[in-house]
Amino acid sequence: MLKIHNPLYICNMEIMFVMLLVSLFIALIFLFSFIWANKSGQYEDDVTPGIRILYDDEAVDDKNVKENTNKE
Numbered sequence: 001m002l003k004i005h006n007p008l009y010i011c012n013m014e015i016m017f018v019m020l021l022v023s024l025f026i027a028l029i030f031l032f033s034f035i036w037a038n039k040s041g042q043y044e045d046d047v048t049p050g051i052r053i054l055y056d057d058e059a060v061d062d063k064n065v066k067e068n069t070n071k072e
Contacts (some may be wrong), residue, residue, distance in 0.1 A: 037043065
């Protein structure tokens with residue numbers, strides 16, 4: 001068979017190398033963002049937000065709410 005030269009043709013193995021490099025680059029971005037989040041304290045307290053929903057909010061005084069509504 002006669003192959004027609006296409007300037008946009010990329011060999012199957014070449015695209016695999018490109019995809020591998022792009023995926024490694026994205027993985028490094030996620031790794032560095034995870035390390036940055038750990039160093040900045042994002043994961044220090046992961047228990048309190050789950051427990052906070054169990055506590056009731058403080059009671060709101062109806063008199064103060066009416067006064068604040070009237071001032072506006």
